[in-house]
Each structure stands twice: as C-alpha cells, then as structure tokens.
Amino acid sequence: MNNRVLKMNVGFLLHASSGTSNDSMLDFPDVQLSDEITLNYIRGNLRMSRTKEGILVQSHLETAFDDACFRCLDPIQHVLTLDIEELFAFNSAAETEFRIGEDAVLDLGALLRAEALIEQSHRALCKPDCKGLCPECGANWNYETCSCSDDAIDPRLAILKTLLEK
Numbered sequence: 382m383n384n385r386v387l388k389m390n391v392g393f394l395l396h397a398s399s400g401t402s403n404d405s406m407l408d409f410p411d412v413q414l415s416d417e418i419t420l421n422y423i424r425g426n427l428r429m430s431r432t433k434e435g436i437l438v439q440s441h442l443e444t445a446f447d448d449a450c451f452r453c454l455d456p457i458q459h460v461l462t463l464d465i466e467e468l469f470a471f472n473s474a475a476e477t478e479f480r481i482g483e484d485a486v487l488d489l490g491a492l493l494r495a496e497a498l499i500e501q502s503h504r505a506l507c508k509p510d511c512k513g514l515c516p517e518c519g520a521n522w523n524y525e526t527c528s529c530s531d532d533a534i535d536p537r538l539a540i541l542k543t544l545l546e547k
C-alpha cells in the first residue's frame with residue numbers, strides 16, 4: 382500500500398472549534414513509508430483533536446517491519462507498539478517537528494517513519510531465549526547442536542594438557 386493512506390485530510394477539524402475531536406480505527410496492510418521502511422501492517426486507534434495550536438494526534442498503534450534476529454540472523458517481524466501523542470502545528474512558531482500542510486493534510490507517515498527509524502536501531506530477537514549461532518561453525522543452536530563446544534580446546538591449552546598428562 383502506498384503511504385498516501387497515512388495522509389489524513391483534517392480540513393473538517395480545522396474549521397471546528399477548539400476541543401473538537403475525531404476518533405477512527407486504522408487497519409492497513411503493507412504500508413511503504415520510504416525506500417528503506419515498509420511496515421507490514423498498521424493497526425490501532427487514532428484520535429485527532431483540534432487545539433488552538435493545531436491538531437493533537439493521540440494514537441495507540443501496533444505495527445511491524447521485517448528484521449533479522451540479532452543473535453541468530455533469522456528473519457523476524459520486528460513488532461513495534463507505539464503510544465503516540467504529538468501535536469501537528471499550524472505554524473512554524475510552535476515547537477514541533479510536525480506540521481499540517483497548506484492543503485490541510487496531516488501526514489502520519491512522517492511521524493511513523495521517525496518512530497520506525499528509532500526502533501530499527503534497537504536489536505530484536507526471534508524469541509527471548511534465542512540460543513544464537515556457534516561462533517566456530519555457524520550452526521544455529523536453535524535448530525541443531527554442534528560438537529564445537531564439546532571438544533573445542535584452545536590449542537595452547539591442548540599443549541598444556543599434554544604436558545600435565547606426562
């Protein structure tokens with residue numbers, strides 16, 4: 382899905398009095414936010430409220446993107462739960478990085494892109510107890526066992542061992 386679905390027309394709220402709010406549910410599959418980030422789904426609620434400075438966005442969303450487990454490198458869905466409270470301001474005077482466009486469009490994509498970029502830098506695991514890869518042979522310890530750790534004795538220790546045995 383194109384990220385255009387995240388461009389909300391808020392014209393109706395701009396003309397409403399301060400305090401007016403609008404609730405909606407979001408449920409989108411596969412939204413491409415940028416060349417680098419595609420969210421596999423976006424689900425949750427969205428409240429947009431008219432304030433004096435702009436539109437306050439409050440949202441609880443669950444989304445996910447494709448990632449790799451940082452221990453075993455298996456492909457995973459990196460799930461992201463977002464509690465958003467962000468003001469989209471009318472003018473540049475207000476201290477916010479998000480604004481409502483001239484065309485009365487509020488772009489949630491910009492906000493989600495920022496959140497996803499932060500989350501991408503966080504390491505995710507395929508499961509909490511992922512066993513990872515063997516540093517010797519690369520075997521994925523979640524699926525197989527290898528004999529590396531059993532009889533892997535550092536060569537220097539091996540010499541010591543033979544000396545001790547004499």
Ligand SMILES: [Zn+2]
Nearest residue numbers: 450453507511
């Ligand atoms: Zn893993």
Ligand SMILES: [Zn+2]
Nearest residue numbers: 515518527529
């Ligand atoms: Zn191994």
